[in-house]
Amino acid sequence: MYDKLFPPKKVSLSNGKVVLQKRSRTPLILIVLIIAIIVSMKFTGFSFSVLFTNISSFFTIIGQMIPPNWSYLPKLWSALMDTIKMSLLGSLIGAIVALPFAVLASSNIIKSKTVVIIFKVILSLLRTLPTLVSALIATFVFGLGPMAGMVAIFLFTVSYVGKLLYEAIENVNMGAFEAMESIGMTRIQAFRYAVMPQVLPGYLSQSLFCFEGNVRYAAILGYVGAGGVGLLINEDIGWRDYPSVGMIILALVVTVFIIERVSEHFRKKLI
Amino acid sequence: MTTVEKQLRNAPRNYWYTIIVTVIVIALFYWSTRGVISLKDIDAKGFKIAGNILSGIVHPDTALLFNITKQSVLYLLVETLAIAFLGTIVGGIISIPLAFLAASNIVPKPIAWLTRLLLIIIRTIPALVYGLMFIRVTGPGPFAGVLTIGLTSVGMLAKLYVDAIEELDTSVLESMTSIGCTTFEKIRYGIIPQLFSGFLSVTIYRFDMNMRDAATLGLVGAGGIGAPLLFAMQSYKWHQVGSVLIGLVVLILIIELVSNKLRSKLVKG
Numbered sequence: 314m315y316d317k318l319f320p321p322k323k324v325s326l327s328n329g330k331v332v333l334q335k336r337s338r339t340p341l342i343l344i345v346l347i348i349a350i351i352v353s354m355k356f357t358g359f360s361f362s363v364l365f366t367n368i369s370s371f372f373t374i375i376g377q378m379i380p381p382n383w384s385y386l387p388k389l390w391s392a393l394m395d396t397i398k399m400s401l402l403g404s405l406i407g408a409i410v411a412l413p414f415a416v417l418a419s420s421n422i423i424k425s426k427t428v429v430i431i432f433k434v435i436l437s438l439l440r441t442l443p444t445l446v447s448a449l450i451a452t453f454v455f456g457l458g459p460m461a462g463m464v465a466i467f468l469f470t471v472s473y474v475g476k477l478l479y480e481a482i483e484n485v486n487m488g489a490f491e492a493m494e495s496i497g498m499t500r501i502q503a504f505r506y507a508v509m510p511q512v513l514p515g516y517l518s519q520s521l522f523c524f525e526g527n528v529r530y531a532a533i534l535g536y537v538g539a540g541g542v543g544l545l546i547n548e549d550i551g552w553r554d555y556p557s558v559g560m561i562i563l564a565l566v567v568t569v570f571i572i573e574r575v576s577e578h579f580r581k582k583l584i
Numbered sequence: 585m586t587t588v589e590k591q592l593r594n595a596p597r598n599y600w601y602t603i604i605v606t607v608i609v610i611a612l613f614y615w616s617t618r619g620v621i622s623l624k625d626i627d628a629k630g631f632k633i634a635g636n637i638l639s640g641i642v643h644p645d646t647a648l649l650f651n652i653t654k655q656s657v658l659y660l661l662v663e664t665l666a667i668a669f670l671g672t673i674v675g676g677i678i679s680i681p682l683a684f685l686a687a688s689n690i691v692p693k694p695i696a697w698l699t700r701l702l703l704i705i706i707r708t709i710p711a712l713v714y715g716l717m718f719i720r721v722t723g724p725g726p727f728a729g730v731l732t733i734g735l736t737s738v739g740m741l742a743k744l745y746v747d748a749i750e751e752l753d754t755s756v757l758e759s760m761t762s763i764g765c766t767t768f769e770k771i772r773y774g775i776i777p778q779l780f781s782g783f784l785s786v787t788i789y790r791f792d793m794n795m796r797d798a799a800t801l802g803l804v805g806a807g808g809i810g811a812p813l814l815f816a817m818q819s820y821k822w823h824q825v826g827s828v829l830i831g832l833v834v835l836i837l838i839i840e841l842v843s844n845k846l847r848s849k850l851v852k853g
Contacts, residue, residue, distance in 0.1 A: 350673060353666035357726035357807065364731075367721045374717050398616035405613055441836040445800035445810075446829075449817060450637060454630045533710040536803065537814075543712070550716045558713070566708045 378559030385560045389545065393564055396541035397572075399462040400524065400531040407470025408520035414471060415478035421487060422504060433479070439472035444530050448539040459540030466527050466534075470520075477519045481512045514583040521576040528572055532565055640822030644830050655812070657831040664808035665835070667726050667801070668794040671733025675794075676787045679738050683745030690749065700746075707739030711797050715804040726807025733794050733801070741790055748782040785850045792843040795836055 321333040353359070416422055418432035448465035455461045489507035494500065535543025542561055549557045650658065684690050686699035714735050718728040757774045765773070802810020809832055816824035 349669060353670040356663050356666035357670055357730050359670060359727055359730055363722055363727070371717060371721045374720060398618075401612060402616040405609075405616075437837070438833065441796075441833045441840070442829075443796040443800045443832075445803060446813065446832070449803075449814065453637075453817060454634045456630065529708065529710060533712045536712055543710075546710075546713055547716070550713070562709055562713065565710075566705060569708050570704075 374555055377555035378562065380556070381559035381563050382554075382556035383560065385557045386564070389542065389561060389564055392535070392540075392542045392545055393568065395459045396462075396531045396535075396543075397528065397568065399459045399534070399539075399541055400466055400527040403463045403466025403531075404470050404520065404524040404527050407467040408474050408516075408523070410467070411471045411474035411478055411520075412516070414475040415482060416504070418475065418479040419482040421483055421485070422500075422508070436472050436475045436479070439468055440476060442468070444469045445533065445537060448534045449537045452538045457538040457540075462531060462534040462539035462541055465539060466531060469530070470523050470527065473523050474516070474520050478512065478516050481515050482508060485511045518580045518583045521580050525569075525573050525576050528569055636820075636822040637825060640824075640826030641829055642826070643823060644827035645821075645823040646827070657809070657812075657827055660809045660812060660828075661831050661835050663726055664795070664798045664802075665839075667729040667733060667806075667808050668791060668798040670730045671798065672737055672787060672791040672794050674730065674734030675737025675741055675790070676783075678734065679741040679745055680783075682738065682742040683749055686742060686746045687749040689752070689754075703739055703742050706735065707743070711736045711801065712804055715801050715806045719805055724805035724807075729798060729801045729806035729808055732806055733798055736797065737790050737794060740793075741786060744786040745779075745783055748779055748786070752778055781850050785847045788843045788846055788850075792840055795839050799832055799836075 319336045321335045323331055324334055325331050414432055414436060418429055418436060420426075420429045423429050444465050447468050448462055451461035451464040455464060485508050490503050493503040493507050498506070531541050533543045533546075535541040535545070536547050538544065542565065546558060546561055549555075549561070650656070653659065682699060682703065686696050686703060688696040690696075711732055714732040715728060718731045718735075722728045722731065752775065756778070757770055760770050760774050798808050800810050802808040802812070803814050805811060809828060813825065813828045813832075816822075816828060
């Protein structure tokens with residue numbers, strides 16, 4: 314299509330041969346990008362003048378967060394623990410539940426096409442739903458509190474670990490599996506001894522990685538009433554109590570950093 | 585002793601390690617169930633609401649889904665898309681200088697280290713906090729959403745850009761110097777071709793993620809589809825909830841599909 318509108322340039326080489334050089338697509342892509350940017354700026358009301366006149370208030374807020382309000386720490390502690398508990402429990406149960414889901418969604422283990430497709434669709438639908446939205450729904454079903462946050466994290470973990478795991482299972486070397494079946498093992502035994510050892514390190518490492526991310530997500534779930542520090546963040550910003558917000562952020566940064574270090578240590582060991 | 589038995593004996597035995605890790609995991613599991621799992625709040629009402637949400641998804645409010653006013657799902661989805669797109673562009677532009685400042689093969693070690701620390705801090709602060717802060721700057725609306733998405737993108741984009749910069753093949757640059765290329769030519773033909781596709785692929789991936797973030801930012805009043813979802817749920821209008829959820833899921837699936845296609849094309853060249 315593009316080549317018809319802008320015919321390729323003909324280049325005659327020194328030996329008399331004529332070759333076609335296709336026109337670059339760059340101008341077209343640039344024009345589309347610029348139009349998209351302008352339309353988006355219209356839609357979102359982006360204005361540089363507002364940005365430059367008011368951006369100082371953003372830095373004023375950050376300035377007020379330093380130094381953090383240390384006396385806030387005792388009040389923060391239980392919410393922080395709730396956040397960690399929520400993400401730990403959600404990730405753990407989610408990772409365990411992801412295993413059967415992933416097996417049922419991998420086309421080389423399950424022969425029935427319909428089952429595979431159903432489970433793949435379930436996993437990708439779960440993955441599209443943003444965690445905060447599923448937490449919001451969960452608060453209506455399970456009531457306000459960490460239980461709702463746990464459910465939201467659980468759903469996200471199932472979809473995330475499940476997807477990576479079924480991709481790993483589908484890429485596994487099936488030779489060992491077939492050999493074990495041929496010497497008379499059942500399919501489950503063959504899966505346990507031929508496929509599991511191949512995917513296990515990846516599975517554990519993905520689960521740990523997911524847990525790391527979940528701690529960050531869990532921090533904001535409180536905003537919709539699903540327990541943890543999110544509620545405190547919302548309250549304190551509402552009251553413009555920025556030193557306390559600074560304390561919460563500091564505590565979060567430290568917690569996330571520690572969890573990342575620990576999980577990275579174990580992930581390096583696994584691989 | 586046969587070879588098989590010998591091999592079996594040689595297998596590493598770390599029972600203790602396994603047992604200790606298992607005990608720690610079980611202890612953590614037990615500790616985290618305290619105070620989190622409370623089934624007392626789930627009663628008939630909860631199940632009824634769950635049923636209502638499901639029936640709302642099956643019978644969405646089609647009028648809300650397809651008309652073209654400022655309150656319709658379609659308009660709000662386009663707004664969410666615009667927030668995510670513009671935010672990604674803003675984040676990408678800010679990330680490039682930061683990434684060069686954090687690459688240890690370009691700048692001295694202390695500067696690289698400091699920039700990395702800044703990036704870690706930017707990454708850890710949740711998007712909603714930025715959202716609430718930017719609302720103080722620009723007032724509620726999609727503009728605050730764009731700035732938030734831009735800033736949160738910087739944390740991840742700059743980190744992944746740094747990885748690409750540090751893998752730069754410098755022998756290409758050396759050979760260009762040896763045949764007498766100027767600095768500008770070296771940047772244009774030696775550095776940009778190496779970095780461009782990697783940067784673009786990462787940016788498209790981040791755009792995919794930003795779609796989800798942009799959808800949730802509406803909950804704090806930073807524009808997009810989040811706010812109508814929250815209002816519809818709080819007023820128990822399950823048909824509207826259903827149509828918003830359907831629109832959101834379909835849009836995110838389409839974006840994911842397109843972004844995967846584009847990225848696999850980029851990787852294959």
